[in-house]
Amino acid sequence: MERVRTATGVIDLGSFADRLRVPPGGPVDLATIDADATPGYDGDKADAEAELTALHEELFGFQERLWAERRQSMLIVLQALDGGGKDGVIGNVFTAFNPQGVRVTAFGVPTEEELAHDFLWRVHPHAPGRGRIAIFNRSHYEDVLVVRVARLAPASVWRPRYAQINDFERVLAASGTTILKFMLHISRDEQRERFQKRLDNPAKRWKFRLGDLEARARWDAYQSAYDEALARCSPETAPWFVIPANRKWYRDLAVARIVADAARRMAPHFPEPEEDLSGVVIAE
Ligand code: AMP
Ligand code: MG
Secondary structure, three states, rough: EEEEOOEEEEEHHHHHHHHHHHOOOOOOOHOOOOOOOOOOOOHHHHHHHHHHHHHHHHHHHHHHHHHHHHEEEEEEEEEEEEEEEEEEEHHHHHHHOOOOHHEEEEEEOOOHHHHHOOOOOOOOOOOOOOOOEEEEEOOOOHOHHHHHHHOOOHHHHHOOOHHHHHHHHHHHHHHHEEEEEEEEOOOHHHHHHHHHHHHHHHOOOOOOOOOHHHHOOOHHHHHHHHHHHHHHHHOOOOEEEEEEEHHHHHHHHHHHHHHHHHHHHOOOOOOOOOOOOOOOOOOO
16 A cells, blocks of 8 residues: 655555545444544644645646546545535645646536436536546535435435435446545534624625525434435445545545545556657757
């Protein structure tokens, strides 16, 4: 296993990822996971920021090779309750990538046309092609989360979706997509503070919707809907990671470390030129 030297010693990224990974079949109980914790990390915020900077460089280099090789792709799914930090992770971690090879797709309330189709219809076109990285800000998991908790469809509709999601992700994985799914786990108190900050700050207020309070009022129902989705949809080929996310610097570092670990396993390399370039010299 590859190791990396950091300000806080030598760490094994693979075993770091294993600590946060949801084992296939679960169990998961978010209520027992401390959102303030920093598992696998004993440095401070400044150390974490320095390491994140180093990982940015590594991720940039990875993407360049992935793009050049054009054989594999990566799908990163971000899920969280409101205020969980999905936008923060995209801004702090995934800015490492060259915009040319990455696409972020946000999944909001489905349109009428989307609702007239199966729930994966709007998702599949955004799966990453060879050489590309796709980031989902919310995803097809909303169809077993908000749909379940807010009773937008009956159980006879959402219950079969766990298996349908597993089938869908298996298709992506079989065609060369490495799938990493992150649940950014904050506490109820932390959400209250973040909401209040949004309300108090004119530059952040636009992010707040009254509907966010309805979801907050159903906190426990969301936690159990997450518990079940994470437990049932975390096979080896498309694992979930629960990231304690009250501390933003830990959240960002943890996501970056896990992506870097997967990137090392994928190990894309620059292809040999298709034509024979030996002896080619550019004339003056
Ligand atoms: P935001 O990510 O804050 O822009 O909010 C997007 C909103 O879209 C959230 O309230 C989600 O719960 C909602 N949403 C996303 N996907 C679905 C879906 N499949 N069905 C219903 N609501 C959804
Ligand atoms: Mg929102």
